[in-house]
Amino acid sequence: MTEVTQKQTDLVVTWDEVHRDTRELGRRLIMTGGRWKGIVGVTRGGLVPATILAREMEIRYVDTLCISTYDEQKIGKLDIIKKPEEACAENGKGWLLVDDLVDTGVTMKAAKELLPEAHVATVYAKPGGLQYVDTYVHDVAQEVWVFFPWDTGPQYVAPLARNNRD
Numbered sequence: 005m006t007e008v009t010q011k012q013t014d015l016v017v018t019w020d021e022v023h024r025d026t027r028e029l030g031r032r033l034i035m036t037g038g039r040w041k042g043i044v045g046v047t048r049g050g051l052v053p054a055t056i057l058a059r060e061m062e063i064r065y066v067d068t069l070c071i072s073t074y075d076e077q078k079i080g081k082l083d084i085i086k087k088p089e090e091a092c093a094e095n096g097k098g099w100l101l102v103d104d105l106v107d108t109g110v111t112m113k114a115a116k117e118l119l120p121e122a123h124v125a126t127v128y129a130k131p132g133g134l135q136y137v138d139t140y141v142h143d144v145a146q147e148v149w150v151f152f153p154w155d156t157g158p159q160y161v162a163p164l165a166r167n168n169r170d
Contacts, residue, residue: 026053030060041098044088049104073125096122109133
């Protein structure tokens with residue numbers, strides 16, 4: 005596995021930001037006038053945006069494409085664990101393929117090979133994977149590591165006055 009080194013700049017995204025930004029993605033997708041048979045969420049990061057989009061766009065058919073490429077912040081071997089059979093049978097035509105972020109494009113390239121006619125939508129996009137995305141909301145610099153709320157948790161922070169006692 006290749007270790008992703010700590011970046012000088014991290015982007016910590018909150019639940020509220022993910023919700024707001026995914027709703028904006030939904031607005032943009034609705035504006036395209038596309039009629040979607042269903043949504044395929046790329047696991048695991050694409051599950052939250054897929055759920056929000058399903059609600060906002062009133063789409064009831066949601067399936068998953070289970071791909072593993074990362075182990076925390078380590079880039080590993082690409083492994084397709086589960087395919088969305090119906091969407092694959094249709095080459096993705098009429099399907100919305102959703103992920104939280106396109107980074108290097110490795111995951112989305114594999115997804116597009118399975119679903120070449122799917123419309124790809126991500127909330128965040130880095131230059132390395134932008135060629136695989138049809139609709140997205142935010143650009144993110146390639147060197148930035150994005151921390152999503154499902155990957156982080158709150159922690160105790162000592163009062164400021166306590167830090168000044170030393």
